[in-house]
Amino acid sequence: MRDQMRVVVQGGGRRGRRAGLAGVLWGAAELAVTVGVVVLLLVVHQVWWTNRQALAAAHEQVRELEREWNSSPPVSPSPSPSSLPSPSSSSSSDAAGPSSAPSSASSGSPAVPTAGAKPPPAQESAYGVLRVPRLGVVVPIAQGVDKRAVLDKGYVGHYPGTAQPGAEGNFALAGHRNTHGEPFRYINRLRAGDELIVDVRGQRYTYVVGKVLGETGERDTGVIAPVPRSTVRPEYGYSEPGAYITLTTCTPEYTSKYRLVVWGTLRR
Incomplete structure (x- = not known):
């Protein structure tokens, strides 16, 4: 009778181990989901929210400049020498042109400003507006190409040492x-x-797109020389002095491997 009442349980340890393993896997899955959500939120912040913030701030800066210009008379321009030293600071991952850290001066003769050239604006301050009708772009122009102080605000930056708007040389x-x-x-x-319109207090300069260099190296400083010509792909560029505009950015999108360049000339 005593033997008949004995109950033997087998396999309890194995089921316990399985339950423990399932708990570990479930916890790891929850952690992975949490990390994924955090990463997704960071991406959304960087790609979407920073765009909205910078775009809104840039548009407000354009309105502020226009209000300032409308409320005060234009300042008489005075000529200022222009050359092409290395920019004051490096650009960001997807904003930089050849200014990422050029270590040598570009080729080409120094720019000779016209009587309509203005003295250089204060460093990192917005002083003009670039309009690109084909793309619907209206953006402030600030002095310098510093990432945090200029480019991350949604502005475009004017390379230090290059020509002022409307002047001979390369803006x-x-x-x-x-x-x-x-x-x-x-x-x-x-x-x-296509037109590239630059407004500065009391003056408007219209440039006409002439050439596009789809890809060049980040240290191709020739593209922002007074007479712009690529040092990496010398078949792209110009050979005669003139009044030029150059737009630079990174390519392909979401990388900083190469530079994309658009050139234009001043409409006289």
Whole structure:
């Protein structure tokens, strides 16, 4: 009778181990989902929210400049020498033109300003507006190409040492292609004959797109020389002095491997 009442349980340890393993796997899955959600939120913030913030701030800066210009008389311009030293700071991953860290001066003769050239604006301050009718772009122009102080605000940056708007030489600009307002995202769509309009207090300069260099190296400083010509792909560029504009950004999108360049000439 005593033997008949004995109950033997087998396999309890194995089921316990299985339950413990399932708990570990479930916890790991929850952790992976949590990490994925955090990463997704960071991506959304970087790609979407920073765009909205920078774009709104840039448009407000344009309105502020226009209000300032309308409320005060234009300042008489004075000529200022222009050359092509290395920019003051490196650009960002998708905004930089050849200014990422050029270590040598570009080729070409120094720019000779016209009587309509203005003295250089204060560093990192917005002083003009670039309009690209084909793309619907209206963006402030600031002095310098610093990432945090200029480009991440959704502005385009004027390379230090390059010509001022309307002057002989090369008025060279850098802008983000992705994130932070991405003003230069679609400049690859520009074609010969498209207009690039630059407004500065009391004056408007209209440039006409002439050439597009789809890809060059980040240290190709020739593209922002007074007479722009690629040092990497010398078949692209110009050979005669003139009044040029240069737009630079990174390519392909969401990378900083190469540079995309658009050139234009001043409409006289």
